[in-house]
Amino acid sequence: MSNQVPEDGTLLPLMEEFYTIQGEGYHTGKAAYFIRLGGCDVGCHWCDVKESWDAELHPLTSAHAIIENAKKFPAKTVVITGGEPLLYNLDYLTKGLKEAGIQTFIETSGAYPLSGYWDWICLSPKKFKGPRPDVLNAAGELKVIVFNKSDFQWAEEHARFVGKNCKLYLQPEWSKSAEMTPLIIEYVKNNPQWEISLQTHKYLNIP
Ligand SMILES: C[S@@+](CC[C@H](N)C(=O)[O-])C[C@H]1O[C@@H](n2cnc3c(N)ncnc32)[C@H](O)[C@@H]1O
Ligand SMILES: Nc1nc2[nH]cc(C(=O)O)c2c(=O)[nH]1
Numbered sequence: 001m002s003n004q005v006p007e008d009g010t011l012l013p014l015m016e017e018f019y020t021i022q023g024e025g026y027h028t029g030k031a032a033y034f035i036r037l038g039g040c041d042v043g044c045h046w047c048d049v050k051e052s053w054d055a056e057l058h059p060l061t062s063a064h065a066i067i068e069n070a071k072k073f074p075a076k077t078v079v080i081t082g083g084e085p086l087l088y089n090l091d092y093l094t095k096g097l098k099e100a101g102i103q104t105f106i107e108t109s110g111a112y113p114l115s116g117y118w119d120w121i122c123l124s125p126k127k128f129k130g131p132r133p134d135v136l137n138a139a140g141e142l143k144v145i146v147f148n149k150s151d152f153q154w155a156e157e158h159a160r161f162v163g164k165n166c167k168l169y170l171q172p173e174w175s176k177s178a179e180m181t182p183l184i185i186e187y188v189k190n191n192p193q194w195e196i197s198l199q200t201h202k203y204l205n206i207p
């Protein structure tokens with residue numbers, strides 16, 4: 001974690017904020033305001049936002065100002081992502097968003113302790129730094145990225161630790177999509193407890 005980030009969560013390293021359509025997972029297709037926090041040390045070699053990794057590059061921004069920005073958009077839903085947003089204490093930010101009548105969704109690897117008040121938790125666990133039990137328990141969806149064949153087995157190993165109502169998704173790693181998507185299709189046909197998640201925003205050419 002960046003040294004200057006106060007532990008009370010009133011200031012957070014903000015990389016970008018944008019209003020778009022949720023492209024992935026259970027809430028695909030819904031308008032939402034995205035809040036991308038800088039900082040991640042999980043180290044996925046295929047990460048599609050490596051510019052987020054160094055928290056020092058992203059200005060410490062008042063959580064209050066982020067909440068005021070989020071209020072301006074018609075969809076009363078935010079997605080907090082990163083980077084790895086659970087590097088930070090998200091209690092202050094999410095409390096303020098909920099007080100403003102905004103639903104709070106998170107995208108996380110689950111590699112750090114759960115903080116914040118959430119309407120939806122998307123857990124996308126990683127081999128490089130595994131998920132914590134508190135996040136596995138609280139996840140509304142488990143979204144495993146499929147980069148190679150061994151990831152199906154790995155996905156099953158993590159599915160054992162989520163709650164019984166947790167939605168299960170397999171999402172092709174973008175650069176391996178042509179190779180992996182046919183395997184995912186066959187896997188889901190044979191194991192229908194899993195569903196396919198695609199990064200639809202990349203096909204739509206939106207943020
Ligand atoms: C950039 S991450 C940020 C949030 C958090 N660090 C995480 O990994 O869940 C947002 C989502 O994009 C997924 N993702 C990142 N790079 C990807 C890629 N190359 N192909 C498919 N999904 C990717 C992640 O697994 C995660 O579900
Ligand atoms: N449209 C859109 N949907 C997304 N869902 C998760 C994203 C992320 O980077 O966390 C993302 C993103 O970057 N864009």
Ligand code: SF4
Pocket residue numbers: 040041042043044047048049050052082083084109126
């Ligand atoms: S955990 Fe998320 S932000 Fe961090 S490297 Fe992996 S995909 Fe990228």
Ligand SMILES: [Mg+2]
Pocket residue numbers: 048049
């Ligand atoms: Mg993304």
